[in-house]
Amino acid sequence: MPFTANRQFKAAPRLLASARGMYYRSHDGREILDGCAGLWCVNAGHCRDEIVAAVKSASEELDFAPTFQMGHPLAFKAAAEVAKMMPAGLDRIFFVNSGSEAVDTALKIALAYHRARGEAQRTRLIGRERGYHGVGFGGISVGGIAPNRKTFSGSLLGNVDHLPHTHDLEHNAFSKGQPAWGAHLADELERLVALHDASTIAAVIVEPVAGSTGVLIPPQGYLQRLREICTKHGILLIFDEVITGFGRLGHATASEHFGVTPDLITLAKAINNAAVPMGAVAASTSVHDTIVQGGTPGAIELFHGYTYSAHPVASAAAIATLELYRKEQLFERARDLAPAFQQAAHALADAPYVKDIRNLGLVAGIELESRPGAPGARAYEAFVKCFEAGVLVRYTGDILAFSPPLIISEEQIGRIFDTVRQALSTIQ
Ligand code: PLP
Numbered sequence: 001m002p003f004t005a006n007r008q009f010k011a012a013p014r015l016l017a018s019a020r021g022m023y024y025r026s027h028d029g030r031e032i033l034d035g036c037a038g039l040w041c042v043n044a045g046h047c048r049d050e051i052v053a054a055v056k057s058a059s060e061e062l063d064f065a066p067t068f069q070m071g072h073p074l075a076f077k078a079a080a081e082v083a084k085m086m087p088a089g090l091d092r093i094f095f096v097n098s099g100s101e102a103v104d105t106a107l108k109i110a111l112a113y114h115r116a117r118g119e120a121q122r123t124r125l126i127g128r129e130r131g132y133h134g135v136g137f138g139g140i141s142v143g144g145i146a147p148n149r150k151t152f153s154g155s156l157l158g159n160v161d162h163l164p165h166t167h168d169l170e171h172n173a174f175s176k177g178q179p180a181w182g183a184h185l186a187d188e189l190e191r192l193v194a195l196h197d198a199s200t201i202a203a204v205i206v207e208p209v210a211g212s213t214g215v216l217i218p219p220q221g222y223l224q225r226l227r228e229i230c231t232k233h234g235i236l237l238i239f240d241e242v243i244t245g246f247g248r249l250g251h252a253t254a255s256e257h258f259g260v261t262p263d264l265i266t267l268a269k270a271i272n273n274a275a276v277p278m279g280a281v282a283a284s285t286s287v288h289d290t291i292v293q294g295g296t297p298g299a300i301e302l303f304h305g306y307t308y309s310a311h312p313v314a315s316a317a318a319i320a321t322l323e324l325y326r327k328e329q330l331f332e333r334a335r336d337l338a339p340a341f342q343q344a345a346h347a348l349a350d351a352p353y354v355k356d357i358r359n360l361g362l363v364a365g366i367e368l369e370s371r372p373g374a375p376g377a378r379a380y381e382a383f384v385k386c387f388e389a390g391v392l393v394r395y396t397g398d399i400l401a402f403s404p405p406l407i408i409s410e411e412q413i414g415r416i417f418d419t420v421r422q423a424l425s426t427i428q
Pocket residue numbers: 097098099100101103132133134135207211212240241242243268269
């Protein structure tokens with residue numbers, strides 16, 4: 001099973017049998033309030049009629065169409081709709097099937113871009129410690145979560161370096177929203193440029209808000225500084241928005257939220273409410289044109305793509321989802337709910353074992369003191385207690401993470417954090 005302690009799970013399985021709106025139903029018939037939008041992805045809530053209908057009708061109309069040297073209308077319509085939600089200038093969309101594929105695709109586009117410009121020696125990729133960019137070899141190379149790398153590090157994890165992460169509880173514990181401390185850590189990029197020389201560096205990739213490592217919010221001014229340094233040295237900036245894309249921070253993208261425009265954005269998950277696997281890369285017009293105009297007419301410009309790129313059913317789900325986000329103004333709703341969400345999360349500051357709480361938009365992390373000799377055990381037990389009490393939260397290490405569907409009510413927000421408080425008071 002993916003990222004699962006197989007033997008532990010099989011001894012006491014947790015099965016989700018159905019879902020609707022804010023709730024899952026477990027195999028033993030219990031309602032489970034979804035505090036993490038599945039896996040940060042079901043932003044419009046579960047089994048929405050509009051998306052179900054779109055999936056059904058696309059399945060009946062066009063089950064599959066190749067997109068190599070071919071196309072189909074839903075692919076181009078979905079691309080146009082995604083582009084409309086991207087920051088101005090990032091209007092070229094390449095579809096894939098997951099966040100991991102989006103990351104590998106973005107890294108390859110960065111290399112192709114520099115080669116097309118006559119700078120083929122720019123091959124180094126810079127990620128960040130504690131970054132999560134999926135599980136492809138590209139993603140784990142630039143990723144910075146040690147257990148995801150160490151088993152696989154012998155073979156392909158090559159020409160990369162990493163920025164330091166921005167997490168320091170001495171300076172930014174219990175920050176509400178963006179921490180005031182830490183923008184200077186972006187200057188570490190200048191150090192890496194001095195070390196390797198800009199002429200060898202293709203791209204920097206970061207999650208604007210790091211999710212999977214346990215919710216790290218960027219310090220004020222940090223992303224702006226990264227942008228400036230990348231621009232100065234001709235390095236492409238990639239925002240991995242697989243989690244932050246489509247409303248999590250109250251805007252279509254984190255780029256829009258922070259007012260920082262990268263050259264490439266990776267997307268997945270909420271792009272179609274996770275109804276069908278899909279991801280995408282949004283590229284700037286200039287990156288696109290450099291690659292496409294730089295090629296020989298009649299020849300393939302980018303040797304890359306997947307059988308299921310822009311799958312008709314996934315494309316239909318994306319079109320219906322983006323329409324639903326707009327119609328129900330779900331990004332605005334997330335923005336409006338953010339203060340209540342922040343208040344409810346930070347109310348746990350005095351709960352047992354809590355050593356940090358951090359949040360932005362509709363995402364929050366609660367970091368616990370680790371049990372001596374058993375890192376991760378406490379958060380795992382809290383997660384199990386919450387599940388038994390009918391609330392789904394996520395845990396990573398000793399951090400609990402929260403990212404509910406954007407349709408959540410204030411009362412449901414209260415219930416999630418009350419349940420966590422209760423769980424923390426019953427574990428050791
Ligand atoms: N990038 C980020 C920032 C993610 O959070 C994730 C998944 O959580 C991925 C990439 C990988 O996405 P997937 O699991 O769809 O391959």
